[in-house]
Amino acid sequence: MDTPSGGLVRSHCVGTTAVVYASDYLNKLTGEKIERECRRQLSCGCRALVIDFSDTKLVNSIGISILLGIIDVAEKSGARIAFSEVNNQTVQLFEMLGLTRHVVLAKDEREALINLSRFEATTPVVH
Amino acid sequence: MEPSTQKLIHTFGALADLGQEIAGTGDFNEMVRTSMHLLLGTLALRRGAVVECNGPGPLRCVSIWGLGDQFFSGVDIDEPEMKAFLAGEISDSLVQNTSSSNPFLGRYREALAGEGIELVLPMIVRGEVTGLVLLGGKASGEEFSNDDFDTIRAMVRHIGVGIHTHRLLEQVAQRAEENRRLYDELRAIYRDTVQAFAAAIDIKDKYTQGHSERVGRYSEIIAREMGWSEEEVEGIQIAGYLHDIGKLIVDRDIINAPYHIDAKSSSELNRHPAAGYEILSPIRHPYADIPLMAKYHHERLDGRGYPDGLTDEQIPLGAKIVSLADSFDAMTTDRPYRRRRSFEDVVRDLRESSGKQFDGKVVAAFARAILKEVKGETKERRVTKMLGKGYLEGEQVATLLTDLITDLENEVTRKSATAQTT
Numbered sequence: 001m002d003t004p005s006g007g008l009v010r011s012h013c014v015g016t017t018a019v020v021y022a023s024d025y026l027n028k029l030t031g032e033k034i035e036r037e038c039r040r041q042l043s044c045g046c047r048a049l050v051i052d053f054s055d056t057k058l059v060n061s062i063g064i065s066i067l068l069g070i071i072d073v074a075e076k077s078g079a080r081i082a083f084s085e086v087n088n089q090t091v092q093l094f095e096m097l098g099l100t101r102h103v104v105l106a107k108d109e110r111e112a113l114i115n116l117s118r119f120e121a122t123t124p125v126v127h
Numbered sequence: 128m129e130p131s132t133q134k135l136i137h138t139f140g141a142l143a144d145l146g147q148e149i150a151g152t153g154d155f156n157e158m159v160r161t162s163m164h165l166l167l168g169t170l171a172l173r174r175g176a177v178v179e180c181n182g183p184g185p186l187r188c189v190s191i192w193g194l195g196d197q198f199f200s201g202v203d204i205d206e207p208e209m210k211a212f213l214a215g216e217i218s219d220s221l222v223q224n225t226s227s228s229n230p231f232l233g234r235y236r237e238a239l240a241g242e243g244i245e246l247v248l249p250m251i252v253r254g255e256v257t258g259l260v261l262l263g264g265k266a267s268g269e270e271f272s273n274d275d276f277d278t279i280r281a282m283v284r285h286i287g288v289g290i291h292t293h294r295l296l297e298q299v300a301q302r303a304e305e306n307r308r309l310y311d312e313l314r315a316i317y318r319d320t321v322q323a324f325a326a327a328i329d330i331k332d333k334y335t336q337g338h339s340e341r342v343g344r345y346s347e348i349i350a351r352e353m354g355w356s357e358e359e360v361e362g363i364q365i366a367g368y369l370h371d372i373g374k375l376i377v378d379r380d381i382i383n384a385p386y387h388i389d390a391k392s393s394s395e396l397n398r399h400p401a402a403g404y405e406i407l408s409p410i411r412h413p414y415a416d417i418p419l420m421a422k423y424h425h426e427r428l429d430g431r432g433y434p435d436g437l438t439d440e441q442i443p444l445g446a447k448i449v450s451l452a453d454s455f456d457a458m459t460t461d462r463p464y465r466r467r468r469s470f471e472d473v474v475r476d477l478r479e480s481s482g483k484q485f486d487g488k489v490v491a492a493f494a495r496a497i498l499k500e501v502k503g504e505t506k507e508r509r510v511t512k513m514l515g516k517g518y519l520e521g522e523q524v525a526t527l528l529t530d531l532i533t534d535l536e537n538e539v540t541r542k543s544a545t546a547q548t549t
Binding site for chain 1: 172
């Protein structure tokens with residue numbers, strides 16, 4: 001079941017993977033909420049994160065910086081991260097800036113979960 | 128969309144956001160943190176810090192991202208290093224550029240590289256280094272391009288201006304605070320001087336010691352009850368302290384005469400309001416109309432006062448207040464030729480003199496202020512203290528005051544109705 005956290009961020013867990021839903025515009029305000037939620041999920045023991053962009057139309061510079069911060073935290077926790085249902089324009093932006101070198105891009109949440117579960121099955125979690 | 132077009136749009140968006148952030152009036156640290164995020168997000172950098180410097184000495188980290196919290200503690204900058212930053216090219220700011228002549232990089236190259244910092248740029252505003260921006264870890268893994276340098280330079284300059292503006296605003300605020308403190312000190316000195324004058328005036332009259340100070344305090348209480356501003360209340364208090372300053376030129380024997388004085392002496396004594404005006408006029412008081420309040424504190428509404436025989440509307444309200452405070456103190460303190468009057472007697476006198484000697488609205492305000500004290504509705508009991516123990520006690524005091532207020536307010540209503548019909 002989806003749980004709104006911090007007022008606006010929806011998230012839910014599938015096994016040890018947390019799925020966090022980004023809002024329509026990823027800026028400072030919404031980005032920080034997503035970051036808090038991702039940190040919370042990681043500190044609760046999640047080993048993988050899916051950030052779902054199905055509602056997201058636009059990501060600004062601060063949004064990019066915050067996503068890089070989430071990637072950093074996830075890497076330091078030994079967790080993997082996937083972005084799902086990212087629109088074409090945002091995919092181009094992520095590719096141009098090099099974010100796609102650090103995350104798995106999946107066409108939807110289901111594909112992201114499958115990708116990450118494959119990774120989880122083969123890679124021991126480093127704490 | 129072409130990647131180059133998209134990059135341009137992304138960068139423009141960031142620059143617009145940065146400008147808005149820097150022009151904002153929010154928290155300084157938050158402004159720097161957001162600005163740094165914008166810079167990092169524009170080029171997808173994973174590490175960054177903004178450090179502030181106020182001339183040579185220790186550097187203060189204002190914002191840090193992707194680096195340890197202790198990063199940059201104990202790092203300082205000296206004069207030659209600052210000069211090198213001022214004169215240097217952007218290539219001199221690349222940490223891995225070992226041919227850079229920048230001595231700061233020479234000193235900290237290893238530590239910076241160890242933390243993944245690749246670029247150390249000065250924020251230069253009006254020919255001064257206001258701080259440094261440290262960057263590193265392009266998410267793409269690529270090296271910085273010339274376009275990146277252009278973007279970074281523009282954004283770093285913006286952040287530098289933001290820091291510089293913040294400093295200027297802080298300096299202005301500090302100076303304003305300092306000026307306010309100095310002004311308060313000057314006002315305190317002025318008040319102390321005026322109080323000393325009041326004491327000097329009263330010393331001349333052995334029967335009315337403390338009179339000027341009490342008149343000042345009663346005037347303040349009345350004005351406050353009438354809703355005057357703090358500034359105006361302070362002003363009228365000063366006027367009360369100084370209302371009898373003209374007595375300094377009156378013969379001590381006349382002031383201290385233990386009986387009713389003759390016409391000649393009375394005329395001499397009656398010169399004191401005008402003399403007070405002459406003394407006070409050349410002084411630049413921080414409050415308005417103090418000389419006029421001293422001059423007209425013996426005027427009456429019916430025109431039978433002095434020095435000018437003014438009537439109701441011609442008398443400044445401040446003078447009416449001081450006049451009431453002066454008479455009230457005269458009635459409630461012992462004089463050489465009589466004991467002070469009972470409160471009941473004073474209230475009766477005030478009622479009868481309202482509209483002739485005193486302004487009914489001023490008397491009503493004073494009565495309301497005293498009634499609040501009597502009913503225990505005020506923290507301080509200032510009038511009670513000045514009148515001494517026992518004077519305002521007894522059940523009839525509140526009734527007397529309530530009746531007086533009602534009478535005077537009815538009178539005001541009646542007058543205003545009459546004025547409207549005519």
